[in-house]
Amino acid sequence: MKIQIKNGRLIDPKNGIDAQQDIYIAAGDIVGIGNAPADFHANRVIDATGLVVCPGLVDLSARLREPGFEYMATLESEMRAAAAGGVTSLSCPPDTDPPLDEPGLVEMLKFRAKSMPGPRVYPVGALTWKLKGERITEMAELHEAGCVAFSQADTPILDTLVLMRAMEYAATFGFPVWLRPRDAHLVKDGVAHDGAVAARLGLPPIPVASETVALATIVLLMKATGARVHVCRLSSAEAIAMVRQAKSDGLPISCDINVHHLHLTELDVADFNPNCHLYPPFRSQRDRDAIRAAVADGTIDAICSDHAPVDDDAKELPFQEAEPGATGLELLLPLTLRWAKEQRCGLGQAVDLITRRPAELLGIEAGQLGVGAPADLCLFDPEAWWQVTRKSLHSLGKNSPFLGMELQGQVRYTIIDGHVDFERNHNNA
Amino acid sequence: MSPNIQLNEDGSLRHLLSLDGLPARILTQILDTADGFLSVTEQEVKKVPLLRGKAIFNLFFEPSTRTRTTFEIAAKRLSADVVNLNISASSQSKGETLLDTVANLSAMHADMFIVRHSSAGAAHLIARNVADHIRVMNAGDGRHAHPTQGLLDMFTIRHFKGGFHNLRIAIVGDILHSRVARSQINALTTLGCPELRVVAPKTLLPHDVEGMGVHVHHRLEDGIKDVDVVMMLRLQNERMQGALLPSPQEYFKYWGLTPDKLKLAKPDAIVMHPGPMNRGVEIDSDVADGKQSVILPQVTYGIAVRMAVMSILAGN
Numbered sequence: 171m172k173i174q175i176k177n178g179r180l181i182d183p184k185n186g187i188d189a190q191q192d193i194y195i196a197a198g199d200i201v202g203i204g205n206a207p208a209d210f211h212a213n214r215v216i217d218a219t220g221l222v223v224c225p226g227l228v229d230l231s232a233r234l235r236e237p238g239f240e241y242m243a244t245l246e247s248e249m250r251a252a253a254a255g256g257v258t259s260l261s262c263p264p265d266t267d268p269p270l271d272e273p274g275l276v277e278m279l280k281f282r283a284k285s286m287p288g289p290r291v292y293p294v295g296a297l298t299w300k301l302k303g304e305r306i307t308e309m310a311e312l313h314e315a316g317c318v319a320f321s322q323a324d325t326p327i328l329d330t331l332v333l334m335r336a337m338e339y340a341a342t343f344g345f346p347v348w349l350r351p352r353d354a355h356l357v358k359d360g361v362a363h364d365g366a367v368a369a370r371l372g373l374p375p376i377p378v379a380s381e382t383v384a385l386a387t388i389v390l391l392m393k394a395t396g397a398r399v400h401v402c403r404l405s406s407a408e409a410i411a412m413v414r415q416a417k418s419d420g421l422p423i424s425c426d427i428n429v430h431h432l433h434l435t436e437l438d439v440a441d442f443n444p445n446c447h448l449y450p451p452f453r454s455q456r457d458r459d460a461i462r463a464a465v466a467d468g469t470i471d472a473i474c475s476d477h478a479p480v481d482d483d484a485k486e487l488p489f490q491e492a493e494p495g496a497t498g499l500e501l502l503l504p505l506t507l508r509w510a511k512e513q514r515c516g517l518g519q520a521v522d523l524i525t526r527r528p529a530e531l532l533g534i535e536a537g538q539l540g541v542g543a544p545a546d547l548c549l550f551d552p553e554a555w556w557q558v559t560r561k562s563l564h565s566l567g568k569n570s571p572f573l574g575m576e577l578q579g580q581v582r583y584t585i586i587d588g589h590v591d592f593e594r595n596h597n598n599a
Numbered sequence: 600m601s602p603n604i605q606l607n608e609d610g611s612l613r614h615l616l617s618l619d620g621l622p623a624r625i626l627t628q629i630l631d632t633a634d635g636f637l638s639v640t641e642q643e644v645k646k647v648p649l650l651r652g653k654a655i656f657n658l659f660f661e662p663s664t665r666t667r668t669t670f671e672i673a674a675k676r677l678s679a680d681v682v683n684l685n686i687s688a689s690s691q692s693k694g695e696t697l698l699d700t701v702a703n704l705s706a707m708h709a710d711m712f713i714v715r716h717s718s719a720g721a722a723h724l725i726a727r728n729v730a731d732h733i734r735v736m737n738a739g740d741g742r743h744a745h746p747t748q749g750l751l752d753m754f755t756i757r758h759f760k761g762g763f764h765n766l767r768i769a770i771v772g773d774i775l776h777s778r779v780a781r782s783q784i785n786a787l788t789t790l791g792c793p794e795l796r797v798v799a800p801k802t803l804l805p806h807d808v809e810g811m812g813v814h815v816h817h818r819l820e821d822g823i824k825d826v827d828v829v830m831m832l833r834l835q836n837e838r839m840q841g842a843l844l845p846s847p848q849e850y851f852k853y854w855g856l857t858p859d860k861l862k863l864a865k866p867d868a869i870v871m872h873p874g875p876m877n878r879g880v881e882i883d884s885d886v887a888d889g890k891q892s893v894i895l896p897q898v899t900y901g902i903a904v905r906m907a908v909m910s911i912l913a914g915n
Contacts, residue, residue, distance in 0.1 A: 364805075364806050364807075365806065365807050366807040366810035366811075368805065369805035369806065369807050369808050369810060369811060370619065370781070370810070370811060371719055371720070371743055372719045372740075372741055372742030372743035372744070372778055372781055373719050373720075373741075373742075373743075374742075375805065375806065377806070441604075441723070442719070442720030442723045442724065483696060486696070486698055486724070486728075487696070487697060487718075487724070488697070488716065488718035488719065488720045488721040488724055488740070488741075489718070489719060489720045490718050490719060490720070490741065491718050
């Protein structure tokens with residue numbers, strides 16, 4: 171299949187391109203930019219007038235719910251949702267059932283994902299057996315099976331000695347460790363930011379200290395072990411300041427945020443909307459503003475969807491009983507664009523945060539459009555408005571705080587490995 | 600934020616879920632209506648036919664005898680048919696979801712649900728999912744709200760003090776876990792109480808509680824100095840010893856209301872408690888049974904206030 175994409179606005183932060191240029195694809199690779207290679211005869215020409223042509227999105231955290239949680243969503247449905255969201259590579263956390271703690275499970279997941287259209291899947295292996303925080307996993311074997319990093323997903327390790335050993339063992343091989351800073355005792359039964367709204371609604375609170383205390387432990391153990399750590403889903407201004415300091419101290423630390431935290435605050439919880447029950451919780455406006463600024467200044471390395479499709483039965487409950495999480499794969503792009511617009515950042519910077527930079531954190535060659543690179547692309551209309559509805563979402567998870575709202579920026583084509591895996595025409599949005 | 604789910608489009612009361620966000624006009628309407636019902640409760644035939652033919656379901660997802668009984672009495676005095684359901688013991692243990700339970704009961708032609716649940720926001724969830732004609736009354740949801748208790752406390756204060764505009768009021772005890780305190784605070788700030796204090800150790804106060812419009816005191820002696828009303832809260836047994844408090848003895852010594860400490864309040868100050876009391880933990884028996892105590896009148900007024908809310912909801 172040879173594809174020519176013409177008249178689009180090409181944005182490729184890695185190669186410093188933001189210009190109208192055509193792009194030529196053959197045999198799964200990009201074979202030409204600007205000028206067609208000799209003897210190129212396209213089987214298909216896509217007219218990208220008015221569209222941005224950028225590297226396919228790279229999502230650092232998307233739950234595909236297989237194995238074990240097929241009643242919430244399936245691999246097929248969420249791979250389709252990813253493609254509809256312009257995502258061409260994603261990593262999935264190990265919080266499946268059973269967790270991704272054995273090479274066979276990882277191989278099976280990769281095999282299943284490869285057998286269907288949709289993004290490239292990069293599993294994150296469990297750091298400890300069954301995520302129990304007691305026994306470290308066969309990280310080297312898991313790496314050979316395809317794990318790009320190791321994490322505990324949302325389940326913190328209670329025993330600090332096990333955490334230190336796990337970081338040491340990972341550091342032996344240079345594997346990155348992905349950790350959510352979460353002190354289990356300080357979170358306890360908490361469900362909402364420990365602030366004015368939780369006080370008013372009587373929701374069990376989650377103090378900022380649950381994040382900063384755990385983060386302080388991680389940073390000190392990085393110094394002790396030499397482990398490379400990616401800190402997942404920061405939520406507070408204090409934690410961001412700590413990461414900024416650790417970076418300036420020269421530690422090999424990186425971090426990301428959930429795209430929802432760019433926009434929402436504790437106030438969005440005020441009518442007990444279970445779709446606003448996420449972990450970490452939406453915090454104060456001061457925290458939200460610090461997150462937005464830290465994304466702009468580069469302290470935060472990447473934005474992810476933290477996609478967590480949840481079935482209605484697990485969401486239509488009183489706030490504190492509802493399963494946390496929001497569907498995100500199809501909102502990653504428009505919510506990032508909205509941040510860029512409000513923060514007065516360019517499209518190039520927005521695209522960078524959801525393509526090149528997460529790809530670099532994963533250590534994969536995606537996230538760029540150089541000649542010879544795999545043809546993973548996202549073509550989107552930056553001006554188009556669309557409404558988030560149960561019907562417009564491809565994910566089986568309809569749990570979005572943005573349900574009913576209009577967002578700007580809509581994916582028109584998603585090309586993965588040189589194939590058009592998703593397309594949406596203008597009239598039939 | 601969604602429009603106020605508690606109000607109809609014409610501004611009348613549709614559901615009673617929380618006192619947060621209800622205008623003073625509605626709180627006053629309820630208190631005035633309750634005044635009228637107080638005489639009913641004192642008649643020999645304690646019944647009026649206002650809700651004849653209406654089916655009121657007491658949905659108690661959390662065990663309670665006292666509160667459920669007061670709602671039951673109120674409904675029966677209005678001639679309604681009352682069905683009591685202790686759901687923690689039936690459907691929920693069979694795996695039925697909250698909304699399934701409500702849908703099933705709605706199919707039995709309920710007109711009103713009175714809901715108590717251990718999770719904040721449960722009554723809101725039900726109110727958002729019931730048919731248009733069904734009314735929902737919150738009888739306590741987690742730590743969030745207990746609006747009829749808040750209203751009967753307002754009724755009591757107004758009865759003994761004549762109003763709210765010149766009062767200094769202290770709420771003493773476990774504010775953090777108390778839905779009663781939250782409803783009291785919402786009502787008192789709405790009704791114009793000029794100085795509202797909360798008194799507790801830091802472990803029993805939510806962070807940012809000042810945002811609700813209260814002054815924070817940690818010492819009981821400071822907190823009740825010169826107040827007109829002392830509202831005590833119940834301390835749950837499981838919170839008396841552990842990481843929140845060291846022992847009931849120490850709590851009583853520093854935050855328990857004794858006759859000596861009560862002397863710091865105004866001489867005509869009234870003492871309230873939502874019940875059930877822990878004598879010798881949060882309150883001394885001499886205070887609980889003393890002449891400044893209005894704890895038993897509170898219970899009597901509770902029936903009238905609940906009748907008032909039911910009749911207003913049914914009429915709207």
